[in-house]
Amino acid sequence: MVLVLLLPLLIFIMAVAYFEYDEWDKRLKSTALAETVRGSITFAAGSSEDVLNGDIDAVSDMIRRIIKSEQNYNDNTLLHLTTIVVLDADGGVLARTGADQVKPGREYQGPLPQGIASATQLVHDRDQPFAEIDTNNATLLAYAPIDWQGQRLGAVINEYSLAPLNAQQREIIGLFLLRSLAAIGAAMLLGLLIVRWITYPLISIIRNLPQLGSGRFSLPALAAREDEYGTLTNALSEADRRIHKSNLALQKEIEERRQMEGDLKLAATVFENSSEGIVITDRDNNILSVNNAFEKLTGYQRTEVIGKNPRILKSGRHDSHFYQDMWRHINAEGRWQGEIWERRKDGVVYPKWITINAIRDDTGELTNHMAIFSDISERKAAEQRIYHLAHHDALTGLANRTLLGDRIRHAIxxxxxxxxxxxxxxIDLDGFKLINDTLGHEVGDTMLCKVAERLQSLVRDSDTVARMGGDEFLVLLSDIGHEEDAARVAEKVVSAIAEPYHINGQELRTSPSIGISIYPQDAADENALIRSADTAMYHAKAVGRNNFQFYTGSMHEQVLERLDLEHGLRQAIERDALELEFQPQYDVRQERVTGFEALVRWRHDDRGPIPPTEFIPIAEESGLIVQLGEIVLRxxxxxxxxWQHAGMSSFRIAVNVSARQFWDGSFATRVQKVLEQTGARAECLELELTESTLLHHRSEKEKELHELRAMGIKIAIDDFGTGYSSLSYLKRLAIDRLKIDRSFVHELGHDSESEAIVIAIIKLAQTxxxxxxxxxxETTEARDFLVAHGCNVMQGFLFGHPQRAAAWKVS
Structure with a gap:
């Protein structure tokens, strides 16, 4: 701070020195200039006597007199004239001081004033006398033109040397230095006063100025003063408080703005990168902005829609009431959300889920609308697929029980x-389980699909065909006038379903058993109506299949009875309460029993013995036949x-094998397991399979038959002659015995066709x-006919009824 205050003092001293120097400079130059001008005037005066007209000697003499006069004059001065040069009107040297004289017209080689390139330029361009000191302060150059009567005759140049200081000059410089020291002392005293009363308080304030605005600016000593510094300090303290408060508010505002900018940046990022389309409109619903997803979803570029109304996307599927209701919600509640169909740029109409919000300012005035939407085409398609799967059969595409129930309710x-x-x-397909088990599920599924196609072709568009599962179908006739209408449709179904099916190069057949129930006389709701039809279907199966039956009240009792039998049979199997009876197979020629057929018997706890013709079909339909067959085999x-342990002959025991039992898993392995567990000999076991079971064999089952024969087990075809397949399988399969069906044997002696069939079978077996x-x-007539044609082993009541094992004591 002291240096800052002393700076004006130094400037003052430098100014005084400059003025002293300038005065000294002016005094030197004035003296030299006066002498030079005087010499110029002298030369000009001499020109009247033709001094400059070529009399060089006269000029030289005049120069010598001038120098001598100047030397006397300048003894006590700082200036000493050293050289005089007289130039002519052309700038050439006319004369100069020195021992050697120059010739007229010689070029001037001495010093020239600054800015002058030659003596000629000096004579011609400088009309006024002047003087200047060189840069080393060693010499002084003075110049004056020589004019006479308005004519430039030439010029004179004087060179002076600066002599050392004399006593007078030293006194002048000493006074100058004394005044300067006095001024420095006064300035230092003034500086100390300034530092004490002005600078120190200012320095304290300046040092604390960086804290201004921080809330920590505090100078108690200065604040207590009652002068300007106290006022300034208190003012700065108040300013510090206000600035600090303003800074806090400003920082908060900056933070809020930074947060707002971040939010805006985030919002802009979300806006542009959102997977949902976004449209922002003004209060008049003109589009202001759209995002990238909008362009992808609609096909429109933003330049194509800016300024336009979103109605350009209308599909035409919604009427005016739809849009009126939508805008009523937006205006009343500020928001609407829902599904809407709109059109892309390429004309494709698609569904979208949209949310429209009304945006208002702080005063509640509407400023914008914003719509956010997404394409829900895939979701709608998925919903339709889910609905279809939930209401339709996956295999056939027909209605399922749920959809059928809805349609029955609607029809009622x-x-x-x-x-x-x-x-x-x-509708239930007769014999379908056998086809499905023997030929595989792929063939079975193909047949079900073909059945579904035939059923749909037989009914009206207003009717419904449904699949309940497995091989069960339902047909709803939604509006008929008489029961006969239902009967006519049922007749068509019986005829159509019975037509052959060509699948994988094979001709397959099935038939329907149909039960019919009518609203309102048979049931009051859809579930009861289906149950009544189901009951009637079981009655159709019971009376021979391949027919239709209308529901009656007595059928319900029959169904309950059947369910009771199925339940009792299941319990009997679980308790191992079934028994076997054995019917002998008699060789007429040898007159002895050669084997037995094992026949299962069931004695119900309440109803007593149940005929096999009643419970075997139930076991087949319910699937219990597999467990039942295992029990019989064991x-x-x-x-x-x-019998072997009792010493009886090793009789062969024939066991019937159902189609489901044969095709259920690895049959040969299960038979071998039973033999191992019981310890029975395989040679004593014969397995009887019906011709229809082997009707459509597969390679793996053919292999199993050979495996069974390899064990020593005999394979027999039961009910031979009732099937409708080719007989080529007899050659390929491992068949040991054929059993002529009883339907042909009963007619022997009474029916020639049955006799011809029996004779053909005997010859085939022999071949x-x-x-x-x-x-x-059962008759001797039948026995004799068979013996006469070569069949010696027989089974029937003529040779013995089925009885318990204990009844047979044969050797």
């Missing part, structure tokens, strides 16, 4: 006031082993070297 509601009827046809093996057994032999 429609006919309730008209007095008309609703009919339900419950008990037959145990009985064979018991293929296959054993024969005739079933159902």
């Amino acid at each position: 509601h429609q006919v309730r006031r008209s007095g008309r009827m609703v009919a339900v046809l419950f 008990q037959a093996c145990l009985q064979s082993l018991a 293929l070297n296959i054993e024969l057994v005739a079933e159902g032999v």
